Amino acid sequence: MASLAHKPIAGSQRHLLSGVTADRWLAALIVALHVTLALVWSVVVPLGEGPDEPAHMRYAIFLAEAGSLPVQRAAPEVSDVPGEGHQPPLAYWLLQPVTRWLPPEERLLEVGANPEFRLSGGDEPNAFFRSTRDIWPYAGVALAWHLARGVSALLGGITVLLTWLTARRCFPGLRWLAPGAAAIVALNPQVLFSHALVSNDPLLIALVSGLVYASVAIVTQRQEAEIRRQIRWPAVAGVLLGLALITKQSALAFVPLPLLAVLLRRDGLGRWLRESALVLGLAVVISFWWYLRNLRVYGDWLGLESFQQTFAPGGIGEFTLRDWNGGFWGLLRSSWGTFGWLTLPMNDGAYWAFAAFLALGAIGLLAALGAGWWRARLDVAVVLAGAVGLAFAWTIMFALVAGAVAWQGRFLFPVLPALAVLLACGLGAILPRRSALWTLIGLLLALAILLPRGLIGPSYQSYVLPTQPATTGNIYGRFDIGWKRGIELRNVEMPREALTGDTIDVTLFWHALEQMEKPRTIFLHVLDDGGEIVAEANAQPLDGKFPINGWVRGDWIRDPKQIELAGVAPGTYRLEIGVWDEATTQRLGVYDRDNKLFGDRIDAGTIVVKQRPASQ
Numbered sequence: 001m002a003s004l005a006h007k008p009i010a011g012s013q014r015h016l017l018s019g020v021t022a023d024r025w026l027a028a029l030i031v032a033l034h035v036t037l038a039l040v041w042s043v044v045v046p047l048g049e050g051p052d053e054p055a056h057m058r059y060a061i062f063l064a065e066a067g068s069l070p071v072q073r074a075a076p077e078v079s080d081v082p083g084e085g086h087q088p089p090l091a092y093w094l095l096q097p098v099t100r101w102l103p104p105e106e107r108l109l110e111v112g113a114n115p116e117f118r119l120s121g122g123d124e125p126n127a128f129f130r131s132t133r134d135i136w137p138y139a140g141v142a143l144a145w146h147l148a149r150g151v152s153a154l155l156g157g158i159t160v161l162l163t164w165l166t167a168r169r170c171f172p173g174l175r176w177l178a179p180g181a182a183a184i185v186a187l188n189p190q191v192l193f194s195h196a197l198v199s200n201d202p203l204l205i206a207l208v209s210g211l212v213y214a215s216v217a218i219v220t221q222r223q224e225a226e227i228r229r230q231i232r233w234p235a236v237a238g239v240l241l242g243l244a245l246i247t248k249q250s251a252l253a254f255v256p257l258p259l260l261a262v263l264l265r266r267d268g269l270g271r272w273l274r275e276s277a278l279v280l281g282l283a284v285v286i287s288f289w290w291y292l293r294n295l296r297v298y299g300d301w302l303g304l305e306s307f308q309q310t311f312a313p314g315g316i317g318e319f320t321l322r323d324w325n326g327g328f329w330g331l332l333r334s335s336w337g338t339f340g341w342l343t344l345p346m347n348d349g350a351y352w353a354f355a356a357f358l359a360l361g362a363i364g365l366l367a368a369l370g371a372g373w374w375r376a377r378l379d380v381a382v383v384l385a386g387a388v389g390l391a392f393a394w395t396i397m398f399a400l401v402a403g404a405v406a407w408q409g410r411f412l413f414p415v416l417p418a419l420a421v422l423l424a425c426g427l428g429a430i431l432p433r434r435s436a437l438w439t440l441i442g443l444l445l446a447l448a449i450l451l452p453r454g455l456i457g458p459s460y461q462s463y464v465l466p467t468q469p470a471t472t473g474n475i476y477g478r479f480d481i482g483w484k485r486g487i488e489l490r491n492v493e494m495p496r497e498a499l500t501g502d503t504i505d506v507t508l509f510w511h512a513l514e515q516m517e518k519p520r521t522i523f524l525h526v527l528d529d530g531g532e533i534v535a536e537a538n539a540q541p542l543d544g545k546f547p548i549n550g551w552v553r554g555d556w557i558r559d560p561k562q563i564e565l566a567g568v569a570p571g572t573y574r575l576e577i578g579v580w581d582e583a584t585t586q587r588l589g590v591y592d593r594d595n596k597l598f599g600d601r602i603d604a605g606t607i608v609v610k611q612r613p614a615s616q
Helices: 011-044 053-066 090-094 140-170 177-187 189-194 201-219 232-245 249-254 256-264 269-298 304-311 321-336 348-367 378-406 413-430 432-459
Strands: 477-480 487-493 497-499 503-512 521-527 533-539 556-564 571-580 589-591 597-599 602-610
Touching: 011 140, 011 177, 011 189, 011 432, 053 090, 053 140, 090 201, 140 177, 140 189, 140 201, 140 413, 177 189, 177 413, 177 432, 189 201, 189 321, 189 413, 189 432, 201 232, 201 249, 201 256, 201 378, 201 413, 232 249, 232 256, 232 269, 249 378, 249 413, 256 269, 256 378, 321 348, 321 378, 348 413, 348 432, 378 413, 413 432, 477 571, 487 571, 487 602, 521 556, 533 556
Parallel strands: 497 602
Antiparallel strands: 477 487, 477 589, 487 503, 503 556, 521 533, 521 571, 571 602, 589 597
16 A cells, blocks of 8 residues: 555645645735834834833833832832833843843933923923934944834734634634734734834733634634643633733733633533633732732732822723713724824824724624624634623723723734624625725725824934934033033034124034933023123023933934124124023033033134125
8 A cells, every 4th residue: 555645635635735835824924014014113113102111111121120020109209110110020021131131331211201292281292302312223222122122023923923813713714814804903003003112012912812812712622522632722821811910910801701711612510610720720820929919019919009099099080971982082093093102193084994994894793693604603703702892891991090091992902813803704794805804904004004104203303413423523511510421512513704793503513421300501602802792692402492301311412503793893702602500590510521620611712703894
C-alpha cells in the first residue's frame, strides 16, 4: 500500500488547502496593515497628546526607576504617579524592556503645559507644546516613549488577529465575515489612535478580546468529547481574565462573560460549577495579590476611594435627558474618531455617516435573525451580545461616577471582536453583495491614511527647532536663579546698522537645559554711552505663544523680536538682553560656560544708528 505521503491530493482537498492558505495570508495582511498604520499614527501624534498618556508613561518610568509599585494620593504633588498611580501594573511591566535601558539621569519625563488648551478654557487642541524631542532622530526618553508606542501598535495587531479568529469561530461558513470584521477593527481611526499611544488600554483590549474568543470557543466545543479539551478553553479564559484584572480595574466588568459561556453549553449544573470554579480560581490566583495590596495601602480592596478622590471628588451627580443625549453622541463620536484629549474631532458629516452604518447594521442583524447561520449559532450570538452589554453597562456606571469624561469609545474597545462581528454580520446581510460592509471598510481605509497628515499633524503648532550642534552660536549666557540649570542664549541675529526711526528685527536662539517653574519676560535694551535706555522691547518668547515654562529640557527655540528706534538719535548703541519676572521684577542671573556668574544681562553687541536721508 502506498504511503499517505505519496497519495495525490484530491481536487477538493487541494482547493480547501489553497483557500486556507489564502485566508491566512489575508489575515496576516490585515494585521500588518493595522500595525503599520498605528506606527505611522504614533509618529504623527505628538508625544503626550492623548488621554492621560504622560501619566501612563510616567508609571512605566517610575517602575524602572523605583523598582516598586506607586502609591496614588489625592494631592498630585505627593503622589508617585499623579493621575494613574491607582492602576494595576501589568501593562507597565510589559513596557520595562523599553524603559529600563534609560540612564538614571534620562528617566525624567517633562511636558510643557499649554495655557491655551481647550479643556483649560483656551481654544487650542494641544494639551502640551511640541518639543524638540518630538523631532527625528529620537533619543533618550523620547525614544523610549516611541518604543512604548510601538508595543501598543503590536498589541493592536493581536486584537485584529483575535477579531479574525473570533469571526471564523463564530460562523466558519461565512468566509467574508472574518476579513470584514478584522478590517473594521484594523482601520477604525479611533482604534488606530488608541494603539498609537502609551496606556494600559491596548493590553486590556487584547486580553479581553482573547477572553471573548475563549468564551466563543467554550460554546462551540460541544462536539469535543475529551474532558481535557473540554476544560482547555475555560482554563484559557481564567488565565486571560486574571491577567486583565491586573491590567485595569474595568476588567471586573467582564467576569460574567466566561461563566455565561459555560452555562450556554448546557452540560449540567455540576459541570457548570466545576468549570466556573476553574475560571474564577485561575483568575483569583493570578490577580488576588493586587487586591490585597489595595486593601493594605488604601483600606479597600478595589482602591475606589483613591480613584474617586482623583477623578470624581464630587460624587455621583444628577443626569438629565440632555446629559444622556450628549453622552451617547460623544460615545459614538469617540468610537470612530475624536483625537487628542477629545479635543480634535472630525467633520460632523463623518459621524453621521458612521451612525448610518450602525443603523444599517442593526437593521441587518434583525433582518438576519431567521437566517440559517444565525439559528445554528444562537448561543454564539448571546455571548457576543453579552460581551457588548457588559462593556456598555460598565461605561454607563463609570459615567454616573466620573461624569462626561467617561463617555469615551475606548471603554467599549475591550469587546472589539464582538462589536465588529455583529456589525459585519448586520452590514453583510442588509444589502446585496455585502456592499454596505465593503463601503464602510473603504471609508475607514481612506480616513486611516488621510487623517494623520490631513487633520492631526497640521493641528499641532510647533515652535521648536531640531537639535542643534554643540558649537551653535555667536554668544553665550546661561540664565537661572543660582542652583538650577536654566536656559541658554546661544545665538543673536541683529543688524549692525539702522536708520533713525527704523524698527529693527532681532532674533534670539535659546536652548533649554531644564523646565522652569513659571513664565518670564525677555527684555532687550538699547543703551547709549551713558547707560541710559533709549529703546526697548519686553515680551515673552514668541509674543507669549510659547512661554518659558512651556520649554522642556533639550528644546531649541527661535524667538524673533522687534525694537522700535523711534526718537533715537544717530550714534552708536549697545544691545543688552536679559530675562525677568514681571510679577516680582527679579532678573535671572547670567552664568558663563565655566558656571561663573557675571551679571544679570548679556551684551549682544553694538548697533550704529545713522540719520535717515531727507528723501526717505
